[in-house]
Amino acid sequence: MKRMKFTLETMCHEEEIHFEMRRMVNAGYTGRNQEKVRSHIEELKKEGVPAPESTPTAYEMITQLVYFDDEIEVVSERTSGEAEYVLVCSGEKVYVGVGSDHTDRELESVSIIKSKQVCPNIMSDRLWPLKEVRRDWDEIILRGWTKNEEGQKILYQEALLSAVMTPEDLMDFVKNKSTHKKLNGTMIFSGTIPLVTGTFVYGPYFEAELFNPRTGKRLNCHYQVRVLDYLKGC
Structure with missing residues (x-):
């Protein structure tokens, strides 16, 4: 179990809430248009990612592997983030955050579930009550940014x-x-959306955002990616 503290943004005020997480699930291939999902699977197969037996998919995650940190450490240069909405299920209440299912793409070609355990989930430390944003849901925008080789945010x-x-x-x-x-006590990462770039970008930075155009409110998380390199010959 992991104990987490969030700031809850309601329509009227902000308050601190505590969440005891017992289970964490990373979903995948969750597009509403499953024909597009199948097309995406074919694209991923070209990157060496094995096709699932059925869609959507769900992967159990080690509950300690979720952070609010602004930096993560990884063992491979071929890792990248995935912008996702996050559901926090606490008692009868459900809250919404934004996060990144950071994944080791090199290991993903061997085992999807292991590729997710070797990198942490990152998420916002601020949440919205689901019931307050549900009517706006389909108009809320999910975005992700990374940085290219020149260090430019794209x-x-x-x-x-x-x-x-x-x-x-x-x-x-x-x-x-x-x-x-x-x-x-369950946290659910929603599964991600297609890439604007068309291919993975293994950048040193990732940022994810939920933006509600009706209210102008945003949820955000961002972090630097550092490849472990302080021992010689590793």
């Missing part, structure tokens, strides 16, 4: 949340896959 991902499974469908999917059948 748009990496962008889509409306209408492109991804709804929170209700995502929670039902995870619940049906789970042996617990209850989501209290």
Whole structure:
């Protein structure tokens, strides 16, 4: 179990909330248009990523591997972030954050679930109540940025949340896959959206954002990526 502290942004005020996480799930291939998902799978196969037996997918994550940090350490130069919405299920309440399912692309060609455990999840330390943003949901924009070889910040991902499974469908999917059948204490990373760049960019920086154009409010997380290199011959 991991104890986490968030700032909850409501329509009227902000408050501190505490969350005891017992399970964390990273979903994948969660696009509402499954024909586009299958096309995306074919693209990933060219990158060496094995095709799943069925979609969507769900991967159990080590619960300690989620941070608010502004820097992560990785063992491979071939890693990249994935912008995703995040559901925090606490009792009868559900909150929304934004995060990145950072993944080792080299290891992904061998084992998807292992490629996710070797890199942490990163997320915002601020949340919205799902019930307050649900009516705006399909118009909320999910974006991701990285940096290229010249160090320039570039748009990496962008889509409306209408492109991804709804929170209700995502929670039902995870619940049906789970042996617990209850989501209290569960954090769910939604699965990501297509790349603007068309191919992976293994940059030294990643940023993810949820932007609600109706309210002008944003949730954000960002971090530097540092490859371990302080021992010779490793």
